[in-house]
Amino acid sequence: MKMYLREVDAHLGALSREDRVLALEALAAQLDELAEAGIDPVEALGPAQDYAADLLDALTSDSPAENPNLRVLGVPVELRGPLSAEVRSRTWNPESPQLFVPRLLGAGWTVNLGALAVRMRLIRPDDATSEVLDQIPERAVRTAQLTPFVIAAASSGALALTWKRLPARVASGFSLTGRRNRTGSKRALAATAALGVGAALWAAREQTSTEDQLVRTASATTLTAMSASVIAASILDARRRRGRWGLLVPATLPLGIAAALAVIVLPLRAGLRRAWRAAGAGAGGTA
Incomplete structure (x- = not known):
């Protein structure tokens, strides 16, 4: 398990120190859970190099759904509301490191619960897969x-x-x-x-x-x-x-x-x- 963690760490050179620490702490917690279940991390998470590449992509990519078209004095204004699936999705986007996103309706910002869960080390950015x-x-x-x-x-x-x-x-x-x-x-x-x-x-x-x-x-x-x-x-x-x-x-x-x-x-x-x-x-x- 520790070897897998070190291999992932070796391929995260493009991450900032803060994001690297958060990502590795979250991974360490997950590896502990896998160890308790007797599961090989390569079987569950894939090769360390591939895991690190997916993690880098998740943490450095931008999501266009986070930005509404209308802004007033730099403040985002959303008129579609939570009935829009695209608008709803911005409140749960663990693949984006952006913690505050435009609110679902009206002017201002709200919390990206996905980014919050990652920062709190509850999940990894790529945990919410279809599988x-x-x-x-x-x-x-x-x-x-x-x-x-x-x-x-x-x-x-x-x-x-x-x-x-x-x-x-x-x-x-x-x-x-x-x-x-x-x-x-x-x-x-x-x-x-x-x-x-x-x-x-x-x-x-x-x-x-x-x-x-x-x-x-x-x-x-x-x-x-x-x-x-x-x-x-x-x-x-x-x-x-x-x-x-x-x-x-x-x-x-x-x-x-x-x-x-x-x-x-x-x-x-x-x-x-x-x-x-x-x-x-x-x-x-x-x-």
Whole structure:
């Protein structure tokens, strides 16, 4: 295993020191998993030179889907939204080292979960291959798709339980310090809850590839988490107006990103384990 790691390292001369360290640490972790399973790395990953060449190509190539056509004062503006498969794909592109990409709708940027997973050493840039995706258990996909439903159900349930006690007008906007600065009809909270439920239903559609199902689920998870934070902040503000409940909304963003990352990475790693076992069984059968 250590010899394979050294051989890969010898062919990564074109990488920056930071990318080389991240790539080798991720590979070392994967080699440990293969060793525990008793699988030869050459059988699972291919020759070290070929692996290094694929890794270099993944880390140095640019993806045209990351850049929308419209920019205002240098800020990217996306008008197509997450219903476009091309737009959705930029939020999960582990082959690109670019961490921040144009957001799915509107102006600004969002996180490339694929690049984040690679930087966190959860996967390698070339792990999300069609062979691995085909090995993802159906149950893992279904479990991932439950995540936005659970979040949407929890926020909708909380709203239903407190609906009669809420005033006719509730907080609809908050300042940077978390204090309410706008109010609106409490019916807007019902629309926010419906948005979360709609996103979860949209993510559960089966007429798409496994990868797109997981990317849809990640987008829906982030959206339902944010809608839940808005509902929670408004409910708490209605009960205790002196609190800085608006700070719940930005505080939920990293939690939403973490949950979105989990609903893709966990099924993908399940597919990787099955692919490695299949490769090991194939190697044993030909020995």
